[in-house]
Amino acid sequence: MVEPGDPLHATCEEPVFDPLVGEDGAGTLTIAEAAAATGVSTHTLRYYERAGLMRDPVARATSQHRRYSAGDIRWVTFLTRLRTTGMPIREMARYARLAGAGEGNEAERLALLTEHRRRVLERLDEVQRNLAAIDKKIAVYQEIAVYQERIDR
Amino acid sequence: MVEPGDPLHATCEEPVFDPLVGEDGAGTLTIAEAAAATGVSTHTLRYYERAGLMRDPVARATSQHRRYSAGDIRWVTFLTRLRTTGMPIREMARYARLAGAGEGNEAERLALLTEHRRRVLERLDEVQRNLAAIDKKIAVYQEIAVYQERIDR
DNA sequence: CTAGAACCTGGAGCGCACTCCAAGTCAAAA
DNA sequence: TTTTGACTTGGAGTGCGCTCCAGGTTCTAG
Numbered sequence: 001m002v003e004p005g006d007p008l009h010a011t012c013e014e015p016v017f018d019p020l021v022g023e024d025g026a027g028t029l030t031i032a033e034a035a036a037a038t039g040v041s042t043h044t045l046r047y048y049e050r051a052g053l054m055r056d057p058v059a060r061a062t063s064q065h066r067r068y069s070a071g072d073i074r075w076v077t078f079l080t081r082l083r084t085t086g087m088p089i090r091e092m093a094r095y096a097r098l099a100g101a102g103e104g105n106e107a108e109r110l111a112l113l114t115e116h117r118r119r120v121l122e123r124l125d126e127v128q129r130n131l132a133a134i135d136k137k138i139a140v141y142q143e144i145a146v147y148q149e150r151i152d153r
Numbered sequence: 154m155v156e157p158g159d160p161l162h163a164t165c166e167e168p169v170f171d172p173l174v175g176e177d178g179a180g181t182l183t184i185a186e187a188a189a190a191t192g193v194s195t196h197t198l199r200y201y202e203r204a205g206l207m208r209d210p211v212a213r214a215t216s217q218h219r220r221y222s223a224g225d226i227r228w229v230t231f232l233t234r235l236r237t238t239g240m241p242i243r244e245m246a247r248y249a250r251l252a253g254a255g256e257g258n259e260a261e262r263l264a265l266l267t268e269h270r271r272r273v274l275e276r277l278d279e280v281q282r283n284l285a286a287i288d289k290k291i292a293v294y295q296e297i298a299v300y301q302e303r304i305d306r
Numbered sequence: 307c308t309a310g311a312a313c314c315t316g317g318a319g320c321g322c323a324c325t326c327c328a329a330g331t332c333a334a335a336a
Numbered sequence: 337t338t339t340t341g342a343c344t345t346g347g348a349g350t351g352c353g354c355t356c357c358a359g360g361t362t363c364t365a366g
Contacts, residue, residue, distance in 0.1 A: 110294035
């Protein structure tokens, strides 16, 4: 038995809930449930853990089955934000290592995220510029379509 | 030597200049020059051609060396716009096949580009939403930085 | 004429981010 | 208790978009 809601070690990172509440993981999610909750496949969840993206290894039931805490779910959700904005796995691993090391490296984490943000904005701008060029081509084809229509009637 | 600017067969696609002007490719570019002009490596230029991205095979000198026309360069430049906006090679090949087939399939090309545009905008939106979430995390770390500063003085 | 750079080809190799497989363990329902 | 399905692991496989290699031909400068 473990008391829930330990008010200690409340870090600024992810509000950590006790991973194993009650007997063998009550209040936690199986890997399939975590997959459903985050939109990431079970394969990928295991892969992410192997790749060092989880700050700390995910808690286990006595059966060795993974038990995802609410904090784990929030963390994975944040990982997906980094991923869909194009951060490479290696860099996510570096961020996870920093976050897993606890307080004291916030400046480094800030720098990492800020630099990522800069690259994302750069990329967004590049895509938008190229899309504008494609839009021009689209406009040309729309002209042709109008012309065809005139012929067809 | 040949006069520049043939006003004939001015299509709506890429204004085509004679690929082989004068003796064995005057007014055209070698693959290295084409690479410099487009920002695509010579390896990739050959790969693109193999992958069917060139509408028609690039013209050759008698030596079998490739000779890129101005139209080829514009085409490759447009290909890079499709690529940097995330179009897969397979789809670019399909577009190239349509463009290579000449007039009559403009509606299909328009549909392809329009659908691509839709997906790009969707993706841009997704990235922006996720970036906004990352921005919030950045703001948290900036708060911490300000707090640290207060401690340090 | 010759050296060295640039080009050619088919095919292999690479890095990334998954995705799946095999063989075994564990768990919830009949 | 037995079946069925979810879970475990290490490692292999996949798809994509290049990127490079080997072995040969061609071009260009001296």
